[in-house]
Amino acid sequence: MATMPVNKGFYVTSGFGPRWGTVHYGTDFGLDGGSGGHPVFAIKGGTVTAAGPASGFGQWVNVDHPASNGGGLSVYGHIIPEVSVGQAVAEGQRIGRINPDSNTNGGVAPHLHLEFHRYVWSPPGDDRLDPMKTVLDGASWPGESKPTGLTANALGELMGWALTESRYAELLPAYVKMLNIVGATSTNALAMIGAQLGHESVGLKYQEEIASGAAYEWRSDLGNTQAGDGVQFKGHGWIQVTGRANHTAVSKWAHAQGIVPTADYFVTNPKELGSDQYCWVGPAWYLTQARPGFLEAANRGDLESCTRMINGGLNGLADRRARYNRALAMGDRLKPIKETEGLFMSLSPERQEDLAQKIDRIHHELTHEFQSLVTDESGKQSTFRATMMGYVLQADRKLESMHQHILPGVLTAIQKLFKKGGTDAE
Numbered sequence: 001m002a003t004m005p006v007n008k009g010f011y012v013t014s015g016f017g018p019r020w021g022t023v024h025y026g027t028d029f030g031l032d033g034g035s036g037g038h039p040v041f042a043i044k045g046g047t048v049t050a051a052g053p054a055s056g057f058g059q060w061v062n063v064d065h066p067a068s069n070g071g072g073l074s075v076y077g078h079i080i081p082e083v084s085v086g087q088a089v090a091e092g093q094r095i096g097r098i099n100p101d102s103n104t105n106g107g108v109a110p111h112l113h114l115e116f117h118r119y120v121w122s123p124p125g126d127d128r129l130d131p132m133k134t135v136l137d138g139a140s141w142p143g144e145s146k147p148t149g150l151t152a153n154a155l156g157e158l159m160g161w162a163l164t165e166s167r168y169a170e171l172l173p174a175y176v177k178m179l180n181i182v183g184a185t186s187t188n189a190l191a192m193i194g195a196q197l198g199h200e201s202v203g204l205k206y207q208e209e210i211a212s213g214a215a216y217e218w219r220s221d222l223g224n225t226q227a228g229d230g231v232q233f234k235g236h237g238w239i240q241v242t243g244r245a246n247h248t249a250v251s252k253w254a255h256a257q258g259i260v261p262t263a264d265y266f267v268t269n270p271k272e273l274g275s276d277q278y279c280w281v282g283p284a285w286y287l288t289q290a291r292p293g294f295l296e297a298a299n300r301g302d303l304e305s306c307t308r309m310i311n312g313g314l315n316g317l318a319d320r321r322a323r324y325n326r327a328l329a330m331g332d333r334l335k336p337i338k339e340t341e342g343l344f345m346s347l348s349p350e351r352q353e354d355l356a357q358k359i360d361r362i363h364h365e366l367t368h369e370f371q372s373l374v375t376d377e378s379g380k381q382s383t384f385r386a387t388m389m390g391y392v393l394q395a396d397r398k399l400e401s402m403h404q405h406i407l408p409g410v411l412t413a414i415q416k417l418f419k420k421g422g423t424d425a426e
């Protein structure tokens with residue numbers, strides 16, 4: 001999935017391929033009435049690797065795209081950059097504007113020159129691809145048809161694509177459950193949680209600590225009081241809940257929330273805390289119970305305080321900051337999509353009531369009991385009970401009751417008519 005680098009209305013003024021006896025290694029976009037000053041957008045998410053003066057372009061921007069996002073590098077020439085080197089940008093994010101001044105834009109009529117390089121920046125040659133036939137094939141226009149909210153694609157971007165999009169789709173419901181319990185709704189808080197969990201679990205990849213856990217043996221500060229506790233209670237879940245004491249605490253909390261069936265669930269089943277079903281429980285507990293001040297610090301964007309609450313110190317602060325800034329740029333795409341925004345809620349109240357009644361009737365029809373007597377092999381007859389045969393017999397019984405009650409009545413009425421010779425005016 002990619003986004004066009006210019007707004008709808010622009011068209012290709014000069015395509016990729018042979019031009020004037022040489023090869024044009026990019027695609028030019030122009031607009032009737034002039035392109036100067038119009039915004040330029042990142043075609044995919046990535047990191048800015050160049051922004052400033054470049055021979056022939058006046059100025060340019062390069063964006064490097066992570067391999068898991070399809071990889072490659074995009075080049076935007078003849079523009080005025082609005083981003084800086086090292087900055088994370090989201091797909092469709094504005095990164096500059098077309099330079100209207102031919103004195104400073106490389107001496108061309110104002111337009112955008114877009115290149116797409118296969119891996120990293122490459123000199124003219126086979127590693128420069130035709131954008132329209134590769135990365136922009138099927139692209140949407142900026143601001144168009146891009147689903148808002150936290151989709152699997154957005155979660156992948158938030159987590160730096162450590163896993164495939166289909167894997168993030170599997171993890172998404174659990175991730176949203178965790179966000180709801182933590183109560184994170186602000187962009188700052190959603191970005192902070194994404195950054196911190198992304199760092200701790202390497203993009204949600206590790207649901208269990210990689211090390212054996214032997215180093216935690218007999219660590220009294222973790223409540224490891226029994227032989228084997230170190231390995232058994234090594235880090236589990238996206239936030240690596242570690243030690244017997246923490247596994248005990250998270251179990252009690254999860255049981256009180258109705259999440260697990262027993263109050264010592266993760267003590268007797270520690271690996272479950274790292275399973276797909278429960279990997280979100282650790283962070284939900286930790287960020288609300290163990291570190292109750294986390295949400296407030298996250299809401300005000302206090303990266304250092306949040307890092308200390310999770311790490312104890314400031315280990316990995318640079319990575320956490322890069323993740324946080326990349327997440328902030330995603331804006332509304334961090335926000336969980338509410339189920340109430342689905343099909344049913346889009347209908348009028350009258351239509352919803354109508355549908356609810358119809359569903360009730362269907363439910364009644366499907367669950368209504370049709371009873372019959374059942375005779376077992378010994379010839380013993382049961383009392384009435386619901387059977388499939390009962391359904392058939394109910395239909396049959398209606399016919400039988402017609403024979404028994406209605407038809408005799410009809411016959412009597414006809415006989416009466418004949419006796420009276422049809423003179424009755426009734």
Ligand SMILES: [Zn+2]
Nearest residue numbers: 026027028113
């Ligand atoms: Zn060009």
